[in-house]
Amino acid sequence: MANSNYLSISDILVTNEKVPCKFLLDLPKMGFLDPSATENDLKAGTNIEIPLWLAESLYTRRPPLVSVDLPKIYKETYREILNADSCTVDMHKLGQHFYELGCYIAKHDIKGEVSSTLLNTFRQRFKMILSASVSTDSINSVQPLSMSERKRTEAAVVTERALSSWLKIGDCPLTTANMVANHRKRKRAEMELL
Secondary structure: OOOOOOOOHHHHHHHOOEEEEEEOOOEOOOHHHOOOOOOOOEOOOOEEEEEHHHHHHHHOOOOOOEEEOOOHHHOHHHHHHHHHHHHHOOHHHHOOOHHHHHHHHHOOOOOOHHHHHHHHHHHHHHHHHHHHOOOHHHHHHOOOOOHHHHHHHHHHHHHHHHHHHHHHHOOOOOOOOHHHHHHHHHHHHHHHHO
16 A cells, blocks of 8 residues: 555545455454454455555555455546546545545556546546636535545635735736846856956
């Protein structure tokens, strides 16, 4: 899997997302991981969803104790929907940490389908969010956003407001900084000496 940022709250939330796993070996006294288990031991071949951080730990052991499957939001059906028109998808319902979790998953996607879907989805939705950030009315009409999209949207709105207020000031001439002017004078003096 991937190394997580130990002190990042958002990374802690992302790595706590559950991923489907198949246990490859019998694990004694680990039956509590499977809510439907009647035994104390977890048998090989058991399919359950466990947090990404635990799946990562079990997968990186030698021999690996689990095989990790793609979460359903990154499987072919969802990839087709997102590649067709991701702007109509409710990203909040699909996965609040869609991009971040996708980055973890994409590191082990040999075909690169997950990473291309993440990139395509981000491109489509970024254009939509950027154009909507100009007006707060149009922000409300956008499909619900993932956590990272919300942060980017809030930043875009703040930037747009700052730009608008700066442009309204109007009579604010741009001047050359003293450091740049002095640098040009020094360069000119050096060229004259040559």
